[in-house]
Amino acid sequence: MNIEHYQAIDRICDYYYALQESKFPVLPDVEPGYLRPLLPSSAPKSGENFSQIAEDYQKLIVKVLTGYTHWQHPSFLAYFPAGFSFEGILGDLYASSVSNPGFNWLSSPSCTELESIVLDWASKMLGLTDSFLNASGVGGGCFQNTASEAALVAIIAARTAYKAAHPDTKLEDMRIYTSTQTHSLGLKAGVILGLTVRALEVTREDNFSLRGHTLRSALEEDKKKGLHPFILIATIGTTSSGAVDNIAEIRTVVTDFPDIKIHVDAAWAGMALVCPEFREMCYLKDINAIADSFSTNFHKWGLTNFDACPLWVRDRKYLIDALDITPPFLRTAQGDAGTVIDYRNWHLGLGRRYRSLKLWFVLRGYGVEGFQKHIRKAVDLNKVFVELVSSSDMLSLCAPPSLALSVFRINPKPSLNQATLPENALNDLNKLFYGRISVRKDIFLTQTVLNGQFCIRLAIGSAFTQDVHIREAFKVITHEGKLTLEAYDRLIPRGP
Amino acid sequence: MNIEHYQAIDRICDYYYALQESKFPVLPDVEPGYLRPLLPSSAPKSGENFSQIAEDYQKLIVKVLTGYTHWQHPSFLAYFPAGFSFEGILGDLYASSVSNPGFNWLSSPSCTELESIVLDWASKMLGLTDSFLNASGVGGGCFQNTASEAALVAIIAARTAYKAAHPDTKLEDMRIYTSTQTHSLGLKAGVILGLTVRALEVTREDNFSLRGHTLRSALEEDKKKGLHPFILIATIGTTSSGAVDNIAEIRTVVTDFPDIKIHVDAAWAGMALVCPEFREMCYLKDINAIADSFSTNFHKWGLTNFDACPLWVRDRKYLIDALDITPPFLRTAQGDAGTVIDYRNWHLGLGRRYRSLKLWFVLRGYGVEGFQKHIRKAVDLNKVFVELVSSSDMLSLCAPPSLALSVFRINPKPSLNQATLPENALNDLNKLFYGRISVRKDIFLTQTVLNGQFCIRLAIGSAFTQDVHIREAFKVITHEGKLTLEAYDRLIPRGP
Numbered sequence: 001m002n003i004e005h006y007q008a009i010d011r012i013c014d015y016y017y018a019l020q021e022s023k024f025p026v027l028p029d030v031e032p033g034y035l036r037p038l039l040p041s042s043a044p045k046s047g048e049n050f051s052q053i054a055e056d057y058q059k060l061i062v063k064v065l066t067g068y069t070h071w072q073h074p075s076f077l078a079y080f081p082a083g084f085s086f087e088g089i090l091g092d093l094y095a096s097s098v099s100n101p102g103f104n105w106l107s108s109p110s111c112t113e114l115e116s117i118v119l120d121w122a123s124k125m126l127g128l129t130d131s132f133l134n135a136s137g138v139g140g141g142c143f144q145n146t147a148s149e150a151a152l153v154a155i156i157a158a159r160t161a162y163k164a165a166h167p168d169t170k171l172e173d174m175r176i177y178t179s180t181q182t183h184s185l186g187l188k189a190g191v192i193l194g195l196t197v198r199a200l201e202v203t204r205e206d207n208f209s210l211r212g213h214t215l216r217s218a219l220e221e222d223k224k225k226g227l228h229p230f231i232l233i234a235t236i237g238t239t240s241s242g243a244v245d246n247i248a249e250i251r252t253v254v255t256d257f258p259d260i261k262i263h264v265d266a267a268w269a270g271m272a273l274v275c276p277e278f279r280e281m282c283y284l285k286d287i288n289a290i291a292d293s294f295s296t297n298f299h300k301w302g303l304t305n306f307d308a309c310p311l312w313v314r315d316r317k318y319l320i321d322a323l324d325i326t327p328p329f330l331r332t333a334q335g336d337a338g339t340v341i342d343y344r345n346w347h348l349g350l351g352r353r354y355r356s357l358k359l360w361f362v363l364r365g366y367g368v369e370g371f372q373k374h375i376r377k378a379v380d381l382n383k384v385f386v387e388l389v390s391s392s393d394m395l396s397l398c399a400p401p402s403l404a405l406s407v408f409r410i411n412p413k414p415s416l417n418q419a420t421l422p423e424n425a426l427n428d429l430n431k432l433f434y435g436r437i438s439v440r441k442d443i444f445l446t447q448t449v450l451n452g453q454f455c456i457r458l459a460i461g462s463a464f465t466q467d468v469h470i471r472e473a474f475k476v477i478t479h480e481g482k483l484t485l486e487a488y489d490r491l492i493p494r495g496p
Numbered sequence: 497m498n499i500e501h502y503q504a505i506d507r508i509c510d511y512y513y514a515l516q517e518s519k520f521p522v523l524p525d526v527e528p529g530y531l532r533p534l535l536p537s538s539a540p541k542s543g544e545n546f547s548q549i550a551e552d553y554q555k556l557i558v559k560v561l562t563g564y565t566h567w568q569h570p571s572f573l574a575y576f577p578a579g580f581s582f583e584g585i586l587g588d589l590y591a592s593s594v595s596n597p598g599f600n601w602l603s604s605p606s607c608t609e610l611e612s613i614v615l616d617w618a619s620k621m622l623g624l625t626d627s628f629l630n631a632s633g634v635g636g637g638c639f640q641n642t643a644s645e646a647a648l649v650a651i652i653a654a655r656t657a658y659k660a661a662h663p664d665t666k667l668e669d670m671r672i673y674t675s676t677q678t679h680s681l682g683l684k685a686g687v688i689l690g691l692t693v694r695a696l697e698v699t700r701e702d703n704f705s706l707r708g709h710t711l712r713s714a715l716e717e718d719k720k721k722g723l724h725p726f727i728l729i730a731t732i733g734t735t736s737s738g739a740v741d742n743i744a745e746i747r748t749v750v751t752d753f754p755d756i757k758i759h760v761d762a763a764w765a766g767m768a769l770v771c772p773e774f775r776e777m778c779y780l781k782d783i784n785a786i787a788d789s790f791s792t793n794f795h796k797w798g799l800t801n802f803d804a805c806p807l808w809v810r811d812r813k814y815l816i817d818a819l820d821i822t823p824p825f826l827r828t829a830q831g832d833a834g835t836v837i838d839y840r841n842w843h844l845g846l847g848r849r850y851r852s853l854k855l856w857f858v859l860r861g862y863g864v865e866g867f868q869k870h871i872r873k874a875v876d877l878n879k880v881f882v883e884l885v886s887s888s889d890m891l892s893l894c895a896p897p898s899l900a901l902s903v904f905r906i907n908p909k910p911s912l913n914q915a916t917l918p919e920n921a922l923n924d925l926n927k928l929f930y931g932r933i934s935v936r937k938d939i940f941l942t943q944t945v946l947n948g949q950f951c952i953r954l955a956i957g958s959a960f961t962q963d964v965h966i967r968e969a970f971k972v973i974t975h976e977g978k979l980t981l982e983a984y985d986r987l988i989p990r991g992p
Contacts, residue, residue: 012589013501028605041616053860096588098568108563109526122539145845306849350644
C-alpha cells in the first residue's frame with residue numbers, strides 16, 4: 001500500500017469541500033482540443049510511479065485547467081442533476097476492487113443476490129407494486145446501463161412478444177409510440193432497431209402531456225392501415241419541461257389494445273415517488289396497474305454516482321424470452337436447474353458491473369427519509385425560483401413548473417409605446433439571451449424547444465445547491481436578460 | 497472525512513494480499529438464495545452510520561460467507577480472466593468522484609478528450625493502423641460497455657450503411673455472418689435486432705478457424721437466393737478454443753463483396769497484440785487492411801478492472817450516421833460547430849461512464865513493457881500446462897493451445913484388453929469428469945463443446961497465477977480424472 005491510495009480519498013474530499021464552497025466555476029474554461037498537446041502521443045514504454053501519475057492527474061485534469069464540467073456544483077442547473085454521495089463512491093470503490101463481470105449467478109453469487117435484494121428495496125421505496133419485486137419470482141428488477149438502454153430492452157422484449165403472437169408480422173410494419181416530448185431515447189431506439197417510431201402530438205394546453213384520445217386515434221388510424229402498434233413509451237417527467245403523460249387515460253385506451261406493451265420512462269422524475277405527496281401527480285396507481293416495465297435513474301436525482309439505472313418488469317419471462325442465448329461455455333448447474341437469476345438474460349450485453357453495492361450503501365446511508373428530504377429540498381428551491389420569475393416583468397414560464405424543473409424565457413411586458421413581439425422575434429430574442437448565459441462559466445443552464453418555443457431550462461438537484469445559489473442564479477439571469485433586451489432594442493427598435 | 501474512507505483502501509489491500517496467498521478458495525460455498533434471509537426486506541427508514549454499513553459489507557458479503565467468486569484468485573482458470581490493477585481501481589475511484597454522464601464534449605471536456613487520447617495510446621500499443629486513431633479526425637476509438645455491445649453497434653452501423661446504399665432492402669432479407677465458434681454475442685445481436693444470423697461451419701482440421709472458401713460459398717449461395725449479406729463478425733481468439741479466423745483468406749473473399757462490412761471481435765486475444773511475436777498469428781496486417789471495426793477488452797487480459805472495452809472504427813461517420821439523434825436539449829455550440837467529438841453518437845445509450853481515467857492510469861503504470869510481460873507470462877504458464885497434458889496418458893488436448901487457453905478432455909489410452917471408447921461415451925465420461933471438477937471450490941474451470949466434443953477449458957490470466965498454481969491445478973485435474981475413470985469403469989466395464 002502506498003500513500004497515494006489514501007491520497008486519492010483525501011483529494012476527493014478536498015474536491016467536494018471546494019465544490020460546496022463554489023471555489024471554482026461550474027464550467028471549465030477550455031477550448032476543444034486543449035488536452036492533446038499536454039499529453040505524450042503514446043503510452044510510455046516502461047511503467048511509471050503512481051505518485052507521478054496522480055500528480056499529473058491533479059495538474060493536467062483537475063487543477064490548473066479544470067477541464068471538468070462540475071455536475072455536483074451548486075450552480076449546475078443544466079440537463080438533470082447527476083447524483084453523488086460518499087456512500088456511493090465507496091460502494092463503487094469496493095465494487096471496482098472485485099472486478100467481476102457478474103453475468104450469471106455462479107460468476108458471483110453475491111453480485112446477483114445483492115442486486116435482486118437491493119432493487120426490491122428500491123422498488124418498495126418508490127411505491128411500485130409487489131409484482132415488480134424479484135422476490136415475487138415472476139417480475140423483478142435489474143440494472144441497465146442507462147435509461148436509453150432500459151427503453152431499448154423494453155422495446156426489444158415487446159417486439160419479441162408481439163412477433164411470437166403474430167409471427168408473420170414484418171418488422172417494417174411494426175410501430176413504436178412516443179410523444180413529441182419523449183426523450184430522444186425513443187427515436188434512438190427506433191434507429192438502433194430499424195423500427196419506425198410515431199411521435200404523438202401534445203399541446204401546450206395539456207402541459208405537453210400525452211392524452212388518451214391522441215393515443216387512441218393514432219392506434220386506430222395505424223391499425224386501419226394494417227400497421228402493428230406494439231409498444232408505447234410513456235414518460236413521467238419529460239426532459240424538456242417535466243411533463244407527465246396521462247397514464248390514467250392511457251390505461252383506459254390500452255384495455256382496447258391488449259397487444260400494446262407499456263414502458264414507463266421516469267428517468268428523472270421517478271425519484272420523486274419516494275415522497276407520497278408526488279405519487280398522484282405521477283400516476284403511480286395507474287403505473288402499477290398497467291406498466292409492463294418501469295425505469296428510473298438513481299444516478300440522476302437519487303444520490304447515487306453514475307451509473308445506477310434499474311429496469312423493473314412485471315414478468316421476467318418478457319426479457320428472458322427476448323434475450324436468453326446460452327452457449328455451452330455459459331451453462332452452469334444452477335442456471336440449468338432454474339433456481340437462480342442469470343442477469344445476463346435481462347439486458348443487452350453479457351458482462352455487467354456490480355452496481356448493487358453502491359445502491360445498497362446509499363439506501364442504507366440515507367434511508368427513505370434521507371431520500372425524501374433530498375427530493376423535497378430541490379422541489380422547494382424550485383418554488384423559490386418560480387416565485388422570483390413570477391415577480392419579474394421580463395421573464396415568464398413556458399410550462400407549469402414540474403417538481404424541481406422550470407422552463408422559462410424572456411417575454412417582456414411591452415412599454416407604453418411598444419408592440420408585443422411576435423413568436424419568431426421572441427425566439428430570436430431568447431436565443432440571444434441563452435447565447436449570453438451559455439458563455440458564462442459561473443452558472444450552467446440548458447436550452448430546449450417546446451412546440452416551437454425556444455426556452456431555457458433550470459433543473460435543481462445538486463446536494464450542494466442552496467437558496468443563495470438559486471437567488472444568485474436569478475440575479476445572473478435577469479442581468480443577462482436586461483443586457484439582451486438592450487442589445488435587441490438597439491438592433492431592432494420596437495414600437496412606433 | 498471519516499476513518500471508514502481510508503478503511504476501504506486498507507480492506508481492499510488486505511483482500512488482495514489474501515488472494516495472492518490463496519487464503520480462501522476461488523469459489524464461494526453458498527447456495528442460491530443465501531443472502532436474502534440475512535438482509536432486511538426493505539431499506540431503512542432513517543440513514544445509518546457508514547461504519548455499520550461497512551461492517552455489514554465485510555460480515556455478510558466479503559468475509560463470513562464469502563459470496564464472491566474471486567476472478568483474481570490464482571486458481572481462477574474459468575471463462576477468461578477479469579483484469580485488475582491498483583492503478584485501475586484508483587482511476588475508477590477518481591472517476592466515480594466526478595459522477596459525470598459525459599455524453600457530449602461540453603458535459604465534460606476532460607472526459608471526452610482523455611478518452612480520445614488514451615484510446616489512441618491503446619490503439620498504437622496494439623499495432624492498429626493509424627486510420628483507427630482519433631487524431632486522424634476520420635476514424636477513432638470509443639468505449640462501449642462490453643464486447644457484445646461493440647459487436648451490436650458495429651452491426652447497427654453496417655445495417656444502416658447497407659440500407660442507405662440499398663434503400664429497398666427488407667430487414668427480413670438481411671444476413672449477419674459469424675462462424676459456429678463465434679461467441680454468443682453474434683446470435684444475441686441478431687436476436688436483439690430481429691435479424692437473421694448465419695453461423696458458418698468450421699472444422700477440427702482447420703482448428704475451428706473460419707476459412708475463406710466457406711465464407712465465399714455461403715455469400716454466393718445467399719446472394720443467389722436474393723438475400724443481403726451485410727456484415728461478418730470475425731473472431732481473433734474464440735471463447736471455446738481460442739481459434740483465430742483466417743482474416744488473410746477473408747480479405748481475399750471480401751474484395752469480391754464490397755458491401756460486406758467486417759467487425760473483428762478480439763475481446764480476449766486482442767490484448768496479445770501488444771507483443772510483436774503474436775501479431776502474425778492474429779492476422780494484424782489483414783485486420784489493418786480490411787476491418788471496418790475492431791474491439792478488444794482491457795477488462796479481460798488487459799490489467800484493467802471491469803469495464804473497459806474500446807471499439808475502434810476506420811470511419812467515425814459509420815457510427816454517427818447510424819446513431820446520431822440530437823434533440824434541442826442536447827445541442828451545444830461546440831457540437832454544432834463540429835469541432836468536438838460527442839461520444840453519445842458513437843454508442844447505444846446517452847450517458848457514459850468516465851472510463852478513460854482508469855485506462856490512462858493503467859497504461860502509465862505498466863507501460864507497454866508491463867503489458868507485454870503480463871501477456872507473455874500467461875502464455876508461458878499455458879506452455880507448462882500443455883506440457884503436463886502431453887505427458888499424461890489420460891488427458892488430451894481437443895484443439896491446439898491458443899495463447900493462454902487450453903481445451904482438453906479425458907481420452908484414456910485403452911489398456912490391453914479394452915476397446916477404444918466411442919465419441920458419445922467419451923462425452924458422457926467427460927461430463928462426469930467436469931461434474932467432479934465443478935463441485936470443487938479450490939479451482940474453477942469451465943466447460944465447452946467443440947463440434948460435438950464435450951471438453952474443458954483452462955484459461956490463464958490472473959496477475960497472481962504462478963507456475964505452482966498451474967501444477968497444482970494439473971494435480972487436481974488428474975486426481976479427479978482418475979476417480980472419474982474408476983467410477984466409469986465400475987459403471988460401464990470396458991473391454992471383454
